[in-house]
Amino acid sequence: MWLHGDHLSAANPALTQYPDAPVVFVFDEAFLGPAGLAFHRLFFLYEAVVEVFAAREPGTCSVRRGSVTDEVVAFAREHRARRIVTTDTIGDRFAEYLESLEAHGLPVETIPVPSLVPYDGRRAPKRFSAWWREVEADALRP
DSSP: OEEOTTOOSTTOHHHHHSTTSOEEEEEEHHHHHHHTOOHHHHHHHHHHHHHHHHTSOTTSEEEEEEOHHHHHHHHHHHTTOSSEEEEOOOOTTHHHHHHHHHHTTOOEEEEOOOOSSOOOSSSOOOOHHHHHHHHHHHHTOO
16 A cells, blocks of 8 residues: 555545555655755654554554655565555646556556545645635534
């Protein structure tokens, strides 16, 4: 299973659907370099991954850095996986990753993630606080 940064949660539908699957998370160097994320943001991501992995079987989870495709393929080969499972995302690089993984002979099953709020795709959220101000009323509606 490939855990990516767009759904770091123990309630991740792929994790709950496949509770015994080995899981990999990759810090994507091609993205992180140009993105210029501050250390505290990287550490937040790391802590979220560690928290998710804490509920899994020891030795079945891996945190890596490098090329997402290369690392996910290597992890899959190490675990003799015949396919990859992950959650769907609107991330702009996601389709490229799926295409590349499938080109390596690893079909990808994407598990849908329930939407917190409707998203029309017109404006990509860049800061959580600004996005939250726009959607808070919808998100907290019963």
